[in-house]
Structures are given as C-alpha cells and as structure tokens.
Amino acid sequence: MPRTRIAALGHHQPDHVLTNDDLAGMVDTSDEWIRQRTGIATRRIARDESVADLAAAAAGKALAAAGLDPADIGLVTVATCSAQDRCPSIAAQVAGRLGVPAAVAFDLNNGCAGFTTALATADHALRAGAARHALVIGAEKMSDVTDWTDRSTCVLLGDGAGAAVVSAGEGGGDGRDGIGPVVWGSDPTRGDAVRLRGAWQPRFAQEGQTVFRWATTELVPLIERTCQEAGTTPRELGGIVTHQANLRIIEALVRRLGVEDTVVARDVVDSGNTSAASVPLAFSKLVERRAIEPGAPVLLFSFGGGLSWAGQVVACP
Structure with missing residues (x-):
C-alpha cells in the first residue's frame, strides 16, 4: 500500500485586521477582557472575499509550492462550516478556478475538526489508489455567521484558509515518514x-x-x-x-x-x-x-x- 505525505502547504488571510479595541467600540468589551479570556489580540475579516475566494487563494499557493500542475490533482476537498453555497460545492468552485480537470470534488463539514477529518479522508483515498495527488483545504468566513452583538462569541472568530497538497508515494509510512493513522x-x-x-x-x-x-x-x-x-x-x-x-x-x-x-x-x-x-x-x-x-x-x-x-x-x- 502506498504511503502518503503532505508535499506542500499554503495559506491566505484577508487584509482587514479587526483589533480588540475595534471590538470595544462595537460591544461592551475591552482589550484586557478579551486577552485574559481568549488570548486573542487581532483577527482578519473578509470584506469582499467569499469562502471560495479564500479557499482558492490558499490552494493556489499550496499547488505552486508543490510544483504540480492542476492536471495532476485527482481529488479536491474543502472543510468548511460557513460556506453559503450549497451547490456547486466550494471544492468544485476551487477546482474550476485553478483549472483542475475532472477531479472528484466535495465539501466536508465537521465543524472545527473539519480539516484533519478531510486530511484523513484524502489520505485513505490516496492509499486506496483513487488518486495520486489531492488538495485538502480548510476555509472559513466566520464573519458571515457571527452575531456582532454577542460579546461572548464575536471576539473569538476570524476568516482565513489553509491548504495542503497530499501526494502518494512508494513504501510504508507513519507520522515520521508521511501521514500517520487518524x-x-x-x-x-x-x-x-x-x-x-x-x-x-x-x-x-x-x-x-x-x-x-x-x-x-x-x-x-x-x-x-x-x-x-x-x-x-x-x-x-x-x-x-x-x-x-x-x-x-x-x-x-x-x-x-x-x-x-x-x-x-x-x-x-x-x-x-x-x-x-x-x-x-x-x-x-x-x-x-x-x-x-x-x-x-x-x-x-x-x-x-x-x-x-x-x-x-x-x-x-
């Protein structure tokens, strides 16, 4: 059975930075209150970018870092719980934007555990021979699902995306050599x-x-x-x-x-x-x-x- 490995990574965040002091002007909170309870100082907020925009940007960087062509990718999966689009999937949109032809593309929603769940799913698919290379993406626009009047949650959330190119190779593998068991x-x-x-x-x-x-x-x-x-x-x-x-x-x-x-x-x-x-x-x-x-x-x-x-x-x- 082939081993799998993460060949490359990429990430993308929106430009707009929302500080704790900014939030203090929106709800009854303070920089000290937020830092003591969460450790958070800033978060990024997407103004004109969708979940698909964030996902595609991160995936494009990972693909370039891996030195692969879009045609090499046989599987695209996006872990997200905040996408407004139900169909076509965010993964299908990312594949289209990057020029990935004929790959299986699907979204996976397991909340905050979504990326590592999607990584295991892709790992299993590659080990079974269903593809040679996969794009595994975690992308969220949590600002779309944030109640900006609730100080207990609005101070927590931010937007962004990260992506991994997962590749199959020869030989066995564990966490020291590739991707270990989930x-x-x-x-x-x-x-x-x-x-x-x-x-x-x-x-x-x-x-x-x-x-x-x-x-x-x-x-x-x-x-x-x-x-x-x-x-x-x-x-x-x-x-x-x-x-x-x-x-x-x-x-x-x-x-x-x-x-x-x-x-x-x-x-x-x-x-x-x-x-x-x-x-x-x-x-x-x-x-x-x-x-x-x-x-x-x-x-x-x-x-x-x-x-x-x-x-x-x-x-x-």
Whole structure:
C-alpha cells in the first residue's frame, strides 16, 4: 500500500485586521477582557472575499509550492462550516478556478475538526489508489455567521484558509515518514455545546465553559493515542498544531502533555478562531517561517462542534 505525505502547504488571510479595541467600540468589551479570556489580540475579516475566494487563494499557493500542475490533482476537498453555497460545492468552485480537470470534488463539514477529518479522508483515498495527488483545504468566513452583538462569541472568530497538497508515494509510512493513522470520533451527547443552526442566516453559538472543560480534560488521552498510533510520543514531536480555539486551551494542553519546549502553534493570538481553517493556516505559517525542521513529526489535532475530534501525526514538508 502506498504511503502518503503532505508535499506542500499554503495559506491566505484577508487584509482587514479587526483589533480588540475595534471590538470595544462595537460591544461592551475591552482589550484586557478579551486577552485574559481568549488570548486573542487581532483577527482578519473578509470584506469582499467569499469562502471560495479564500479557499482558492490558499490552494493556489499550496499547488505552486508543490510544483504540480492542476492536471495532476485527482481529488479536491474543502472543510468548511460557513460556506453559503450549497451547490456547486466550494471544492468544485476551487477546482474550476485553478483549472483542475475532472477531479472528484466535495465539501466536508465537521465543524472545527473539519480539516484533519478531510486530511484523513484524502489520505485513505490516496492509499486506496483513487488518486495520486489531492488538495485538502480548510476555509472559513466566520464573519458571515457571527452575531456582532454577542460579546461572548464575536471576539473569538476570524476568516482565513489553509491548504495542503497530499501526494502518494512508494513504501510504508507513519507520522515520521508521511501521514500517520487518524484518531477521530465524536461525543454527540454534547453536540449542542457548539452550534450553527437554522435557515440561512445562522449564527455561531457555543457553551464556552462546556467546551473549555471538555477540551482541557478529555483531549490529552486522545492526543497521546494519536502519537502512539504513529509510533511516537508527545515529547518526541517536532511541532504541535491544535485547533486554534482559545490560547488558554492550547496552554493547558501543553502543560498536561509536558511539551513546553516543543514548537507549538499559537496563531490564535493573531488570527482568532478560524474553525476548520485554523490548523492548516497555523501549520502553513510555521512551515513558511521554517520554525519546524523538514521531516520532523508534527501533531495535527482539531476539535469542536459535534463535539468532534480528529488528529494525526504528519511529517513536516
């Protein structure tokens, strides 16, 4: 069975920066209040860009970085929960814009866990021989589903996209050599803790304390299992990229895992919570800065609405 690997990454964010002070002029909040509770300082807001625009921009950069032609791509999938377009899919729109011919193209909605779920889905498809190269994209325009009068949620969310080119090769593989086994699942008994319900226009809502307690108490064993499945341990990782929901959650996971000296993504400070885009966006930035050694094992782990989770260890491109 062929191994798979992330060949290249790309990301895109809107130009407009919304600061905490800007939000303080819109709702009853302050920079200090937001930083203490979330760690967020700024987020990007798309004014004239759609989810498809964000996704295509990130995917085009990843494709160029991989040195592939659009005709090489056999699968395109976009993880998103904020797209207004139901059909054609965002993935089909991205394929059309990039000139990708005849690829299978579909969107995947698993909330904030969407990208790592989509990455595992593409990994399985490539290992089965359904394609040689895939574009896996996480793209969100959360500003479209934000209640700008609710200070508990409007301070959290941002827009952006990240993309990965996934390629099949020869030989075996694990998180040190390619894409390791996925650990994924959900707890639907707490599905209402993060919500995006109703006819369009829906609004994002969540039970913040429920999500915080769940993430900081129940995710560590799942992360440790993800590493075990890949034949490594948290302390042996070259980098950790979790869903960028809240800096307090990230720091709590770092402490419980004992990985204070590991490169850990903290892009939430600058980008806010970009849902399914957060993991590929943060990972792409770390790779662009060469913060992680090429080939080093990197944990990708996302979680959110469902309550769902998905993670795998991958070799850094």
